[in-house]
Amino acid sequence: MSTLYAVIVGSGFEAFVASAEPHRVHTRFGPPSAPIRPVRFGDDTALVIPRHGDDHSLPPHLINYRANLEALKDVGAHAVIALNTVGVISAIREPGQIAVPDQIIDYTWGREHTIYGEPDPDFDHIDFTEPFTQRLRAALLAAAETAGVDCHDGGVYAATQGPRLESAAEIDRLERDGADFVGMTAMPEASIAMELGLEYACLSLVVNKAAGRGEMPIHADVESSTLSAKMQAMQVLKAFFGSG
Numbered sequence: 001m002s003t004l005y006a007v008i009v010g011s012g013f014e015a016f017v018a019s020a021e022p023h024r025v026h027t028r029f030g031p032p033s034a035p036i037r038p039v040r041f042g043d044d045t046a047l048v049i050p051r052h053g054d055d056h057s058l059p060p061h062l063i064n065y066r067a068n069l070e071a072l073k074d075v076g077a078h079a080v081i082a083l084n085t086v087g088v089i090s091a092i093r094e095p096g097q098i099a100v101p102d103q104i105i106d107y108t109w110g111r112e113h114t115i116y117g118e119p120d121p122d123f124d125h126i127d128f129t130e131p132f133t134q135r136l137r138a139a140l141l142a143a144a145e146t147a148g149v150d151c152h153d154g155g156v157y158a159a160t161q162g163p164r165l166e167s168a169a170e171i172d173r174l175e176r177d178g179a180d181f182v183g184m185t186a187m188p189e190a191s192i193a194m195e196l197g198l199e200y201a202c203l204s205l206v207v208n209k210a211a212g213r214g215e216m217p218i219h220a221d222v223e224s225s226t227l228s229a230k231m232q233a234m235q236v237l238k239a240f241f242g243s244g
């Protein structure tokens with residue numbers, strides 16, 4: 001059986017055009033952020049869901065990560081490509097570039113972070129040593145190579161609570177902890193995906209230098225860097241789905 005992929009898209013990717021009727025799914029955790037749209041990429045169909053909702057009204061701490069992932073699983077997804085935007089802390093990337101991180105540190109709090117919200121004799125301690133699926137990471141990196149896109153292999157993603165950006169001292173602390181990137185959505189998304197048995201990897205769009213690291217104000221940095229990162233991510237997706 002071939003793998004059915006889902007793509008969780010973040011800010012700025014709401015314009016994916018559906019090729020079939022959207023799936024309106026309700027899960028035991030409530031409704032997902034938006035209906036799931038089957039989108040054609042070449043010969044493939046991917047199941048696309050906008051993480052922040054169709055109207056981009058859901059900040060990172062209000063996203064129902066459990067419902068999004070369970071809904072994707074319910075409509076048949078096996079593997080999830082998570083697009084997200086990040087600030088860069090270390091010098092491994094510049095704004096406007098992309099990366100496939102290989103590690104994560106969770107600084108979020110108060111989010112529904114596990115599918116085991118009720119007593120369950122079958123609850124599992126997932127092994128999160130490798131938080132991202134290596135097969136999927138490698139496939140994304142191979143697609144980047146096919147597309148001729150410079151995509152960084154690896155890096156530690158620090159997941160912060162948001163929705164505010166960080167202070168410079170907080171970024172210094174994340175750097176001391178070993179983080180390369182900072183974003184707000186990959187946790188608990190990555191661990192819930194693993195609990196549900198879904199493959200999961202991030203394709204991260206670097207849209208700014210993290211707080212205290214850049215010359216320009218962060219929002220101006222985001223404004224000038226997002227399009228380039230977004231176009232590269234789209235090229236990778238097209239190559240991934242064989243339509244590039």
Ligand code: HPA
Nearest residue numbers: 085086087182183184210
């Ligand atoms: N911090 C947290 N999340 C982000 C950032 C950032 O600088 N940029 C994009 N998402």
